[in-house]
Amino acid sequence: MKIAVDAMGGDFAPGVVIEGLADAIPDHPDCTFVLVGHEEKVSFYLDKYGLTGNPAIELFHAPTVCEMGELSTTALRGKKDCSITACARLLKEKAVAAMVTPGHTGATVAATKVLVRNLPGIDRAALAASMPSQAGRFLLVDAGANPDSDSLNLVQFALMGSIYAQYLFQVEKPRVGLLSVGGEDVKGNELTKETFKLLEKLPINFIGNIEADAAFEGGVDVVVADGFVGNVFLKSAEGLARLTMVWLKRVLKKNVFRFMWAMLAQNAFRELKAYGASDVIGGAPLLGVNGICIIGHGSSNPLAVKNAIRVAAECVRFDLNGKILAALDECGDIARKRHEKQA
Amino acid sequence: MKIAVDAMGGDFAPGVVIEGLADAIPDHPDCTFVLVGHEEKVSFYLDKYGLTGNPAIELFHAPTVCEMGELSTTALRGKKDCSITACARLLKEKAVAAMVTPGHTGATVAATKVLVRNLPGIDRAALAASMPSQAGRFLLVDAGANPDSDSLNLVQFALMGSIYAQYLFQVEKPRVGLLSVGGEDVKGNELTKETFKLLEKLPINFIGNIEADAAFEGGVDVVVADGFVGNVFLKSAEGLARLTMVWLKRVLKKNVFRFMWAMLAQNAFRELKAYGASDVIGGAPLLGVNGICIIGHGSSNPLAVKNAIRVAAECVRFDLNGKILAALDECGDIARKRHEKQA
Numbered sequence: 010m011k012i013a014v015d016a017m018g019g020d021f022a023p024g025v026v027i028e029g030l031a032d033a034i035p036d037h038p039d040c041t042f043v044l045v046g047h048e049e050k051v052s053f054y055l056d057k058y059g060l061t062g063n064p065a066i067e068l069f070h071a072p073t074v075c076e077m078g079e080l081s082t083t084a085l086r087g088k089k090d091c092s093i094t095a096c097a098r099l100l101k102e103k104a105v106a107a108m109v110t111p112g113h114t115g116a117t118v119a120a121t122k123v124l125v126r127n128l129p130g131i132d133r134a135a136l137a138a139s140m141p142s143q144a145g146r147f148l149l150v151d152a153g154a155n156p157d158s159d160s161l162n163l164v165q166f167a168l169m170g171s172i173y174a175q176y177l178f179q180v181e182k183p184r185v186g187l188l189s190v191g192g193e194d195v196k197g198n199e200l201t202k203e204t205f206k207l208l209e210k211l212p213i214n215f216i217g218n219i220e221a222d223a224a225f226e227g228g229v230d231v232v233v234a235d236g237f238v239g240n241v242f243l244k245s246a247e248g249l250a251r252l253t254m255v256w257l258k259r260v261l262k263k264n265v266f267r268f269m270w271a272m273l274a275q276n277a278f279r280e281l282k283a284y285g286a287s288d289v290i291g292g293a294p295l296l297g298v299n300g301i302c303i304i305g306h307g308s309s310n311p312l313a314v315k316n317a318i319r320v321a322a323e324c325v326r327f328d329l330n331g332k333i334l335a336a337l338d339e340c341g342d343i344a345r346k347r348h349e350k351q352a
Numbered sequence: 353m354k355i356a357v358d359a360m361g362g363d364f365a366p367g368v369v370i371e372g373l374a375d376a377i378p379d380h381p382d383c384t385f386v387l388v389g390h391e392e393k394v395s396f397y398l399d400k401y402g403l404t405g406n407p408a409i410e411l412f413h414a415p416t417v418c419e420m421g422e423l424s425t426t427a428l429r430g431k432k433d434c435s436i437t438a439c440a441r442l443l444k445e446k447a448v449a450a451m452v453t454p455g456h457t458g459a460t461v462a463a464t465k466v467l468v469r470n471l472p473g474i475d476r477a478a479l480a481a482s483m484p485s486q487a488g489r490f491l492l493v494d495a496g497a498n499p500d501s502d503s504l505n506l507v508q509f510a511l512m513g514s515i516y517a518q519y520l521f522q523v524e525k526p527r528v529g530l531l532s533v534g535g536e537d538v539k540g541n542e543l544t545k546e547t548f549k550l551l552e553k554l555p556i557n558f559i560g561n562i563e564a565d566a567a568f569e570g571g572v573d574v575v576v577a578d579g580f581v582g583n584v585f586l587k588s589a590e591g592l593a594r595l596t597m598v599w600l601k602r603v604l605k606k607n608v609f610r611f612m613w614a615m616l617a618q619n620a621f622r623e624l625k626a627y628g629a630s631d632v633i634g635g636a637p638l639l640g641v642n643g644i645c646i647i648g649h650g651s652s653n654p655l656a657v658k659n660a661i662r663v664a665a666e667c668v669r670f671d672l673n674g675k676i677l678a679a680l681d682e683c684g685d686i687a688r689k690r691h692e693k694q695a
Contacts, residue, residue, distance in 0.1 A: 080537050115537050143598050156533055156541035190496055190583040194423050194458050198499035198580045221584045222591030234584075237541045240533040241564045241581050245588035248565030253596050255486050256627045260620050267620055270613070277603050277610055284599045 010039055011067075012321050013105040016046030016054075017074040017092040018112025019305065023047075026111060027054040029314025034065050036315075037322050043105055045069045045092045071095040081115030085123055093117055097124040100300035107301035107321040109292065111314055114304050118154045121298045128330055130337045130345060133158060134297035135166045135236065136304070137173055138243055141285055144227025148174050148183075153240035154295065160204040163187075163233055164211065164344050168336050169296040170231040171213045176327045183230035186219030188238060200235065208233075210343055212336075221245075250285055291316030294324065297333070301325055353382055354410075355664050356448040359389030359397075360417040360435040361455025362648065366390075369454060370397040372657025377408050379658075380665050386448055388412045388435045414438040424458030428466055436460055440467040443643035450644035450664040452635070454657055457647050461497045464641045471673055473680045473688060476501060477640035478509045478579065479647070480516055481586055484628055487570025491517050491526075494576075496583035497638065503547040506530075506576055507554065507687050511679050512639040513574040514556045519670045526573035529562030531581060543578065551576075553686055555679075564588075593628055634659030637667065640676070644668055 014030055016023035023046050030042060041064075044051055048070045055061050071092040075084045084094045096108040097120040110117055114136065127134055138152035150170035155162065167185050174183035187205055189197035196202055197218060208215045216229060221242055224232050234242060257278070261271040271278070292305035292313070301324045305317045337344055357373055359366035366389050373385060384407075387394055391413045398404050414435040418427045427437045439451040440463040453460055457479070470477050481495035493513035498505065510528050517526035530548055532540035539545055540561060551558045559572060564585055567575050577585060600621070604614040614621070635648035635656070644667045648660040680687055 115534065141595065143595060153533055156538055188584065190499060190580055190587070191458065195499055201580075221587035222594070225591035225595045237533055237544075238581055238584050241531065241577075241585050242588045244533070244564035245585045246592040248568035249589040249592045250596065251565070252484065252486060252568045253593065253624075256624055260623045263620075263623075267617070270617060274610070274613060277606075280603045280606075281596075281599055 010322065010325055011041045011043055011105040012318065013043045013045055013069070013096040013099045013108040014318065015092045015096050015108070015110035015112055016044050016051050017071065018110040020077065021310075022074070022111070023051050024054050024057075025311055026314050027051070027058055027060065029311040030066075030318065031058040031060055032311060032315040033318040034063070036319065040322055041065055041067060042318075043067045043069050043099060045071050045095045045099070047072060047074070069095060069099065075113050075116040077113055079113070079116070081113070081119040084113070084116035084120045091116075094120050094124070097121050100298075100302065101125045103300070105300075106325045107303065109303045109305070109314075109317045109321045111292070111305035111317065114153070117302065117304050118295065121295060121300075121302055125298050125300050125302070127297050128299050128334055130334070131165055131169070131297040133162045133165070134295045135162075135169065136293050137170055137296050138293045139177070140224070140232075140243070140246065142225050142227045146178075147224060147229050148177065148231045149239055149243060150231060150233055150296065151236040151239045152243050152293065153236050155236035157237070158235035160200060160207055161344070163200070163204040163235060164207045165297065167208055167213060167215070167231065167233045168211060168340065168344055169333050170233060172332045172336055173294060173296055173329060174230045176324065176329060178230055180230065182214040184216045184228065185213050185231045185233060186216050186224070186229040188221065188224070188232050188234035188242065189218035190220060192218070192220060204233075207343055212339060291320035294320070294329075299330070301329065353665065353668055354384045354386055354448040355661065356386045356388055356412070356439040356442045356451040357661065358435045358439050358451070358453035358455055359387050359394050360414065361453040363420065365417070365454070366394050367397050367400075368654055369657050370394070370401055370403065372654035373409075373661065374401040374403055375654060376658040376661040377406070379662065383665055384408055384410060385661075386410045386412050386442060388414050388438045388442070390415060390417070412438060412442070418456050418459040420456055422456070422459070424456070424462040427456070427459035427463045434459075437463050437467070440464050443641075443645065444468045446643070448643075449668045450646065452646045452648070452657075452660045452664045454635070454648035454660065457496070460645065460647050461638065464638060464643075464645055468641050468643050468645070470640050471642050471677055471680075473677070474508055474512075474640040476505045476508070477638045478505075478512065479636050480513055480639050481636045482520070483567070483575075483586070483589065485568050485570045489521075490567060490572050491520065491574045492577065492582055492586060493574060493639065494579040494582045495586050495636065496579050498579035500580070501578035503543060503550055504687070506543070506547040506578060507550045508640065510551055510556060510558070510574065510576045511554060511683065511687055512676050513576060515675050515679055516637060516639055516672060517573045519667065519672060521573055523573065525557040527559045527571065528556050528574040528576060529559050529567070529572040531564065531567070531575050531577035531585065532561035533563060535561070535563060547576075550686055555682060597625075634663035637663070637672075642673070644672060
């Protein structure tokens with residue numbers, strides 16, 4: 010199995026990526042890693058981590074990088090030779106079974122959309138983000154790849170999310186909820202009302218509408234939403250989490266006694282932070298692309314990179330895409346891409 | 353000035369409501385309060401709080417209550433004589449200048465929509481919720497009254513939100529942001545892209561798109577979104593806040609030393625909780641209704657009720673609705689209700 014790894018992705022590339030790769034290699038004796046990035050910079054770090062000449066690594070030179078602040082379209086226009094685009098091409102040509110990038114989410118979505126295309130029958134690929142809950146974790150699909158989606162897209166997101174959850178949570182019938190507002194009362198907006206009727210007919214464990222606050226209590230494995238709503242859901246939680254940390258620091262620094270007391274409890278706060286941490290999760294897959302694609306946080310640390318690589322390899326072994334295609338077949342018309350729709 | 357107060361609203365009615373009213377009366381010598389609810393139950397608590405015969409209070413009998421778990425339409429169909437509907441009728445007849453209910457948000461939205469109607473020119477009324485940020489607080493409009501809205505609705509939400517923010521935050525030019533995803537890169541979905549162009553032309557201090565996490569950092573006074581997205585934004589933050597408290601308790605109860613240490617720091621945690629508390633805020637106004645309408649949290653405590661009454665009175669004195677109408681006039685066509693639209 011060959012996996013492309015974007016060495017230039019994220020805020021601390023390529024050092025952090027190569028360190029993560031070094032940690033991952035022993036766990037995947039069946040894999041070869043195509044390390045994509047600027048040859049010189051990559052070689053320097055390969056040497057640093059003792060990986061020069063390692064038979065599990067192939068180098069692929071990509072002269073430019075789509076930086077974190079740049080537009081997504083840069084990967085397709087201004088910097089066609091950037092590492093993300095190179096990874097996407099390798100995936101398209103099936104030179105690799107999977108690609109892993111800790112970098113620019115928008116650029117990856119754009120590059121895979123245009124170069125790799127989706128699995129036959131899948132209209133839009135969706136980002137599946139792992140969110141914390143009182144019971145552990147749940148998946149949010151689409152966490153932000155598509156700002157505009159219709160009910161067919163949501164139906165496909167539910168299907169793909171359910172299959173990915175079978176792998177991620179090791180459950181046979183992941184509980185799938187449709188993100189909505191108003192509970193039984195309002196029943197959502199036009200899009201979710203239409204989607205609800207379709208989801209009821211799918212061969213998935215659809216548990217009905219779920220409100221955003223209820224999702225955090227547990228009881229659901231996959232939360233389905235269009236990319237705009239999903240991204241607001243994700244970013245609102247992230248924003249409130251950061252705000253809570255700011256408040257906690259203010260409260261604990263208020264006077265010297267509190268400060269000393271807080272110092273004694275540092276490991277307690279570290280545990281609190283760990284509840285929300287995503288390094289062990291292993292990045293977010295772009296479900297529906299014709300090739301496994303895993304996107305990490307921009308500020309991925311080596312552990313996060315190692316886990317992203319692990320998830321990529323496991324998705325290939327799990328035959329995620331084969332299962333998605335089989336599920337589409339099983340569903341028939343209800344989940345089919347409308348041929349009159351423009352790609 | 354007469355203000356209708358729904359005595360039966362919320363989880364602890366009518367005791368909590370009447371206690372809050374008792375605290376509020378001395379602050380508003382220019383107000384008479386029409387206390388709406390079941391005469392017997394109300395009289396019992398008026399007696400308990402020494403308000404029997406108080407000249408600032410009139411009783412209005414409403415035999416039924418739209419309970420928290422019931423459908424919003426109950427207020428208009430099954431229980432037409434419930435306290436919320438009675439308050440809405442008083443507002444419609446201009447027997448009162450404002451109504452305050454700590455109760456069922458959906459029922460209040462439904463009752464005011466059908467019975468009171470909106471200010472001339474306003475297409476949809478919107479719930480304005482106060483959210484915390486690193487810099488203090490910001491308003492979210494629409495926090496959930498309308499699951500489906502178009503760009504005209506959002507333009508009107510921005511206008512009304514800006515005027516309400518002038519009162520609430522005592523600022524001349526509240527900074528108004530449009531809730532979006534993707535920053536400068538994606539620019540949002542079809543609805544927000546269309547709305548953006550219109551907001552740029554309004555006589556408000558429009559600062560552009562704002563992502564959900566950035567809103568919590570401060571730098572914006574009013575965040576505009578359609579009711580579905582707004583409600584997800586609000587509920588996601590609430591859900592994450594509750595989850596954080598669950599984690600904090602787990603972390604602090606892990607062993608006896610941590611537990612003792614946590615006991616010593618109870619006031620620190622109380623301060624942390626207070627950052628997010630909404631009792632001082634005073635409820636959320638339903639902006640655009642042809643009469644001031646303030647909705648509190650269902651579990652309002654007496655302080656929250658007292659503040660909701662204060663906000664209602666201040667909105668009347670501030671002439672919130674007069675200012676909204678003047679602003680609509682000033683904007684002209686760009687903010688005008690399309691007459692061909694069905695009500």
